Amino acid sequence: MKKFLLPLLILIVLGGVGAFLYFSFKPSPLETPQTTWGAISDSLKAKLPTDQKLAHKELTRVQKALAALQPTTPYIVIDTHSNHLTYRTADSVLYKFTCSTGSGSVLVDSVTKRKWTFDTPKGQFKVKSKIVGPWWRKPDWEYVQSSEPIPKDESERLEPNVLGDYALAMGDGYFIHGTLYKRLLGMNVTHGCVRLGDDDLKIIYDKAAVGTPIYIY
């Protein structure tokens, strides 16, 4: 009897461990807003018209609409995860530079309770304007961060020679510009702007015209 007891016990223990490992895994709950997936689910249930001509027309329409989203001229792409800026077309990468993007940290003014999040904005933008020899207009957070009083005279905020030789405006006060802190390129250390090295900035300034699409992720 003992001869069979041990193999049986081993079988039960192995079965138990196996069952635990098999059933213990539970995928984590999804965090995507239900509205987004609701819209996607609706699209995935969409039916083509039964009439072949109409079906072909509808399919062509959707595929053309999708193809139209891809720029046909070179565009700028900023990867805030690996801190790279690329100037590319759909087929190839023309230039790839190391940059610095937003740190994601939060600053709260203890007096006014005003709050700033130093993130590089994500999504689709475009080069709104190009500036030679930009001056930095220090925002309020610069004074809050360094515990200095905010100047009343606007001219006191202006500082030359800190943003490099060129700047490309993306809107809402965000720029692609140069930096004094070249050793920090490749790191997420900015207040939201995108910093480039001097030579790389010159190339992007020369290549990217006003209106060039910018994609940030």
Added chain:
Amino acid sequence: MKTWLELSNSCARFLIGIMFVSLALSGCDKMDPLLQSLKKATKSGPIVPSKELIYQTASAELTLAQSPKPYLVFNFPDSSLDVKVKGALVQRIKLDPVEGDRGAIRDFIRHFAGSNSQLVRPLAGKYLFAAEKQTPDSILKIVSDVTMFESELLQRQIPHRFRVFWDDKLLLDIISDSVEAKQATNVQSKIEKAMMEARYVLRRPFGATLLVLKVQPEEAMTLFRLAEPGAPVMLKLVSTDQLPPPPPAESKKKKK
């Protein structure tokens, strides 16, 4: 004694029986259009989804492109894993399966699509096996003092290997050729890692699919950070510019 013998025999038979039934069930696929085309396709031939499936997937991508959030596309015609924002290609990563061949990709597509033939699915989660710090902590401390940002926020992990999953049976491992990466050192991490592997081994006979891709370290870093739970992932089985042929009646008219 006879009772124990009978009991162990019946136990073994019961377990073997369950295994066979499960194997048979996992092999049963509903014959939807995608699965039919998968079954019909030869090993080297392309997988051609129905027009309706192409339409549904393109419509879903148009919806995804309305959001500023990036989404991932397994672009099989171009053998790449694409990152797209607002419908534009922002990063193309070469699809380089490490283990398995075309058959592994075929299994992955089949499991991804499931019985509903759905080519867009959200990620359920991810697990990091091993990683290295992008910047040494000592340097980050100095940077942190200069920039006045917390060093923890500035640190980035370069994953050596991580796993993303859509459900408990559809897994994708991404490994980078970052040879410097340190393996998990503490006991808890080692146990977790062993359990993750054991779960897959146990589920393999029941239809679990694991695709392993090799990417560059910086690509792994981007993919790991993009692979948040709920992140949309889609499969592209035919080229976008490969418009379907017009219906026969139309082509006849043109000929006339």
